[in-house]
Amino acid sequence: MLPLKSLLHTLAMVSPFGQLPTPSNTFVKTALLTGSIIAIAYLGACLALYYYQPKLIFRPLPFLTSTPADIGLAYEDVQIPVAPNAGTLPDAGTLPDAGPLADAGTLHGWWLPNPMTDRTLLFCHGNYGNISYNLERIRFYYDLGFSILAFDYRGYGLSSGPYPNEQNTYADAEAAWQYLLTERQISPESITVMGHSMGGAIAIDLSVRHPNSDR
Numbered sequence: 001m002l003p004l005k006s007l008l009h010t011l012a013m014v015s016p017f018g019q020l021p022t023p024s025n026t027f028v029k030t031a032l033l034t035g036s037i038i039a040i041a042y043l044g045a046c047l048a049l050y051y052y053q054p055k056l057i058f059r060p061l062p063f064l065t066s067t068p069a070d071i072g073l074a075y076e077d078v079q080i081p082v083a084p085n086a087g088t089l090p091d092a093g094t095l096p097d098a099g100p101l102a103d104a105g106t107l108h109g110w111w112l113p114n115p116m117t118d119r120t121l122l123f124c125h126g127n128y129g130n131i132s133y134n135l136e137r138i139r140f141y142y143d144l145g146f147s148i149l150a151f152d153y154r155g156y157g158l159s160s161g162p163y164p165n166e167q168n169t170y171a172d173a174e175a176a177w178q179y180l181l182t183e184r185q186i187s188p189e190s191i192t193v194m195g196h197s198m199g200g201a202i203a204i205d206l207s208v209r210h211p212n213s214d215r
Helices: 004-014 025-057 131-145 166-182 198-209
Strands: 076-082 105-112 120-124 147-151 191-195
Touching: 076 147, 076 166, 105 131, 105 166, 120 131, 120 166, 120 198, 131 147, 147 166, 166 191, 166 198, 191 198
Parallel strands: 120 147, 120 191
Antiparallel strands: 076 105, 105 147
C-alpha cells in the first residue's frame, strides 16, 4: 500500500486539474488529533447516557402532596413487602435477572375499597412524582366501579429502596399483584391491570405474565 503522500503525488500526476497540494505533516497530525478527540467525546457521551439513563427516565418525588381523603375517598395505607429474589420473575423470559438492583424492600400503597363492586383495579403510575400525583385518575377509575390498589415503585414516595430502575418496577408490580391475591384474597379473574404513561408498559408486562387477569 502506498504512503499517503505518494498516493496524492500519483493522483496529482494523472489529475486533469493539475498539481494537487501535498498535505504537510502538521495537517495530518492535526486531522488525526481532531478525529481522536471526536471519538473520545462520542464514547464519553455514550457512557454517560448509559449510566445516567435511569435519571433521565425515572423522576420520583419523595413527598406525598395529598391523599384520597382530600377528594372524599376512604382508603387504607398499605405496606407491600418485596421478596429478596424479586428480580427473577416467573414466566418473564425476556427479563434479565436484576441481581443486586432488586434488593428486598417495602412498597407503600393505597387500598381504596369500593363497596359497590367486586372488581379490582391494580394501578401502575407513570415516571413522574408518586401516587399522590395521580389522584384524579384514581378517582376516575373508582367512579367507573373498581376497588383500587395504587402503589409507588421502590424509590418513589414513601416506598423504600434505591433509585428506581426498569427491573425493579416490574418486580414491584408483581409484588402488588401477589398482595391482592394473598392479603386481600382477590381472584385473578377479578383484577384489571391498568397503567398510565410509563406504567402502561409495566402493566402490559404484568398482564403477559398473568394471562388469567381481567385485562
